[in-house]
Amino acid sequence: MNQHNLTRRNFLKISTSVAGGLMIGFNLPTTAEAAAGDATEINAWLTIDPDNIVSIVTPQTEMGQGAWTSIPMMVAEELDIPWESVRNVRADANRHVNNGDLYTTTSTGGSTTVSKRHPYMMQAGASARERLRVAASKRWNVPLDKVVAKQGILTAEHESSGKLQGTYGEFAADAAAVTLEAEPAIKAYGDWWLLGKEVKRLDVPAKTNGSAIYPIDVSVDGMVYAAVQACPVPEGKLVSYDFEAVKGMPGVIAAVELKQVKDIAAFTDLRSAVAIVAESWYQAKNALAVMPIVWDFGRGATISFDSQTAEALSLLATPGTLLKDEEGNIGKGMDKGVNHDAVPDLIASASKLVTGEVYSRPFEAHATMMPPCAVVDVKADRVDVWTFTQDIARSLSEVADQLGRDTKTVFLHQTYLGGGFGGGYNMDVHRQAAAISESIGRPVKVIRSREEDIAQDSQRPPVWGTYKAALGDDGLPIALVTHFVGEEKMPVFSQRGVANMPYLVPNRRHEYGAVKNHIPIGYHRAPGANSNGFIVEQMADELAQAGGWDPLDWRIKMTEGIEPWQRVLLAMKEKSGWTTDMGNGEGMGLAIVESHGTIAGCVANVSVSRRGQIYIDKLQYFINSGYVINPLGAHEQAESSAVWELGHAMFGGLQLREGRIVNTNFDSYTLMRMPDTPPVIEVNLEMSQDQWWGGLGEPTGPPTPPAVANAIFYATGTRIRTTPLSKAEL
Amino acid sequence: MAITLNINGQDHEIDVDPQMPLLWAIREKAGLTGTKFGCGIAQCGACTVIVDGNAVRSCNTPVATAVGKAIRTIEGVSANNDHPVQLAWQELTVPQCGYCQSGQIMSAVALLENSPSPSDNEIDKAMAGNICRCGTYPRIRAAIHRAAELTK
Known part of the structure; x- marks a missing residue:
């Protein structure tokens, strides 16, 4: 980005x-x-x-x-x-x-x-x-x-x-024709007439009658369809395929090998794969499903989530690498009197030590409702592209690179996207379509089956984390060490929302490590914070309980003097009906996480049946995002990222076995549906300060799972340290 | 095989494999792209159309089974984007990415035709087969109630 x-x-x-x-x-x-x-x-x-x-x-x-x-x-x-x-x-x-x-x-x-x-x-x-x-x-x-x-x-x-x-x-x-001598200054907050008002999105009407065009809806004269299959174990390579066995099937036109140039493909490189081209996508998919293909699975074949977890646990058993920022200082946002050198001695000599257990979150897929899709028409003098992308310039350049063409001859036409959530960045579907169109000399539409989408997606990485803290006489932590393990491709994700937690522990130390991983990794709505918030904000509750503090009062005390956080926490105290003692199998829990310049607090009300079924009765959000230019859009996005992340936390979780993701469609990769959606989701934006520009597309996600898990703890006495929560024994 | 499909009151003569899912006949042969592909196994509802009054998942319905029946797609809901469900969807700004919304709207239209004032439970049941990754469920629920009001 x-x-x-x-x-x-x-x-x-x-x-x-x-x-x-x-x-x-x-x-x-x-x-x-x-x-x-x-x-x-x-x-x-x-x-x-x-x-x-x-x-x-x-x-x-x-x-x-x-x-x-x-x-x-x-x-x-x-x-x-x-x-x-x-x-x-x-x-x-x-x-x-x-x-x-x-x-x-x-x-x-x-x-x-x-x-x-x-x-x-x-x-x-x-x-x-x-x-x-x-x-x-x-x-x-x-x-x-x-x-x-x-x-x-x-x-x-x-x-x-x-x-x-x-x-x-x-x-x-x-x-x-006018050239200005000097550019005018832009308006300051307070002088706005349009920004700050509720405006309905311009794209809504086209999305209620089927007229909105997505890449999958584009047709070009003479276009044919392709289904693709990459190695089910990412980083593996195609050895051979037997097109003779399927070429007589109805509508089948050709098989095209998609050749990976680099030994290990980067995110947006073409990966080793094979495509079947046919008159209909249904015919292409059917032929591909029965064509004999031989793969070399590569190094990933021995990696599973269990093997990664074992490796993570062994890394967590010994000190990790000390987190530092680019300037060599301790992690960004950690300039609040933090002293990392003193932490080991303070932990070793603690009169009251809290030792956290290991928390984790699994891989998650984007699973955008529109599976990755691209239409590419390669002609002698120009190339036209319609694709699933969150960066039209980058995708245009990737197609030019794939074909060895000048970018001046490549035209990428923006359409609506059927979801993005970060999945439109590390995407090679337009490279696939370009290579196929070039090979067969006709325009082609590539559609990934849902199974191929989830198997080949750039996934949200897993994380494992734990902590130790020494408490003082007032029950508040005087020293804290966190240790988070991510995976080797983008280990930085294991630190987002951890090193920049606001809690004023006088001595803090953040350590990290990474497990071996061959699964492609990508941005996934509130990257890093989405998984790490689950751990940090349950840790906050555990520390409060160990010190005899109410978890909300603990957070208010631990952020004393940090005005943007205080506004949110005090609003939660005043307006949420906060109590840790509901009884009757019901519980309230809270969490607060900063991401994208926005501080989002969540209060969850849950009830747990005698058979252990979890019901989310209510979610309340308290948000300080700085300026809000369209409150209606802010509400829509706050609701959306909340439901998005609640779905992963309650039901999601990709399973990685023998190097491959095995739950690759909605029957086995379960996500949020209407009956599971909390009946009440309230969004409060009034505590936003008109002083800075925060983002709103993602921040309500990260506090949601820990607020729910904390609420489950108060309802049942059981703390759940991994997701999906719905699979926990209660 | 040459067959005739009646889609939105109009006959379409198409030449297809009778086993081809109705979805691909509607999209590729009849050229109506409002109905979407999402999963191919009737789990997400993006492909929902109404056949003889019932919401069905067109991605795993063989086209042959729809011959002689009245098929309605999102394009046939209204001529001017003003069916009560569409108006409610616009009023409450339901769609975000919008990709699943054709299917959501078709499920909602079928629900309201069978049950003009559905309870929350009925809504949950009728809409459980339609996934929305943007999480617009709270707005869908409210918009179905609103559409019921507009229909009265």
Whole structure:
């Protein structure tokens, strides 16, 4: 996820380099076609047509998180145009890639579309507004400071001719030729007229009548279908296949070997696989299912979740590597008087020592409702691509790389995504489609079966963790050591949400390690924090109990003076009906985790039946995310990430045996369904401080499983240290 | 084999393997892409269509069994995106990624046609076969109640 800040100077260079140019956009979506007509491009971000309709470019992908609404909102705020006049237009990935990253980045993840990208998006709107004002000032021959731009209308009082008025559309062509001497500053909080209001997402209507187009819905003349099979043990290689055995089956056209270039494929490299191409996807899938294939499973064949767990337990039995940040200091966010050197002695000489047991979380898949899919049409002079991606520029470049083509000849068309959750980053489905289309000389649609999707996904990694703490006379910890073990490909995930826990333990030490792993790993909604929160926030409850503290009072005490956390915790105390003593098989539990610049607290009410069945009766969220630009979108995302992570915690868990994921469809990889969804999910955003930009696409996930597990403890006296919770013996 | 499918009141003559799942006939042969592929084993509900008034999973329904029956897909719910279920879905901003929502809407339409004012329990039962990874279940539940109100 490449991020870089756009300086004012940098921005000027970008916007003037395309000033006056016409919309080039080769984009299939209807909004883009409409905008390409008589509209004038003011800068790369927006066009205004003669009817004063403004089309705003969205470089980020829309996967339900609201990017195609929040980006236009940020631009429209500064441009000052009625929201009803705003349309969204998908960014032209080719233009972005071949014009020095025109839109800064097309990456869509990490809850950053608003939190990190607002400065230059708002700048694009402000710049266009100022150029419209300059254009009006020149045509009317009035001083610039007399020209007002508001709600799509330019007005000025002229000394002799009185009131002058015109639409933005009437001045768009003039404005496109204006070069500003200096870029205007963007508005500060408090001056907003649109941001902060509830706005319904623009993509909703197309998603209630089947008209929203996803990559799987794209058709090209002459297109055929492909089903693919990669080695069921990741990192393994194809040895041979017998196409003769299936080539007589109905509709079958060809078999194509997908050759892995590197010895061990990186995330987005083509992996060793074989595809069957047919007239229908159903025919391709049927033939592939019976074609004899020989694999070399490679080093992964002996690795299982049990073997990884054994390795993790052995690593946890001895000290791990001390966590340090890039500057060599102890982990980031740990500058609150932490002294890691003193920890071993304080633990060794503790009068009251708390020794945690081992907690763990398993692998989880993205299992987006749309299985990975891509349509690629390779022609002699150009390549067209529709694919499952959370970064259109990166995927365009990957296709160019796969085919050895110039990026100028590759055109990637943004569609809706049937879910993302991080799964659209480490994705090679468009490489597969490109290789197949090139090989057979026809456009092809690759659809992964659900089994192939889950078997080949870049999974959320597992984690194992434990801790020790020495308590002082007041029952509060004076020294704490955590030890978390992740896996070797992205061990950093085992530290997110751990090293930056806010609890003011005067002496802290965070250690880590990693187990051998061949399973591809990827970003998975609130990466790291999603699994680690489960451990850290049950640890917090255990430490509170050991010291004789109420778990909520303990957290309030341990974050004393940290205002953003205090607001959330005090709201939980005032409003949640907090008690640890419900009786009757019922319990309340809480947890609080910071991720993506947002602090999210969860209070869970559960009841456990005599037969050990867990019911989640209510979830309450208390959130401090800084600015909230669309409360409706904030609520939607808070509910969504809560249900997402509750599903994994209650039911999920991939099983890894003999090197392969064995539960690869929804009959065996069980997720949240309607009857399991808590009847009440409340989202409280009032404690958000208007002081910083936090993300909201992910943060309610991490506190949910530990709040539920803590509630189960108060309901039953049993502490559950791994997931899925529904499989625990209660 | 040449067969005739009646989809949304219109006959489609198509030439297919009679064992081909109805889903692929609707998507690839009739060209109606609102009905989605999710799992292929009738576990997720993304492929839900209404056949003779009943919600069915088209991904494992052989196309031959649908001949002579009235098939309704998301495209046939209304001409102007204004069926009470669609209006309720828009009012409560139910869809997020939206991929599962054709199937959710078809299950909801079938439910409301059989039970105009369903209880939460009836909703849970009727919608249990439709997975939504965006977790829009609370909004779906509320929107079904809202659609019931709009229908009165």
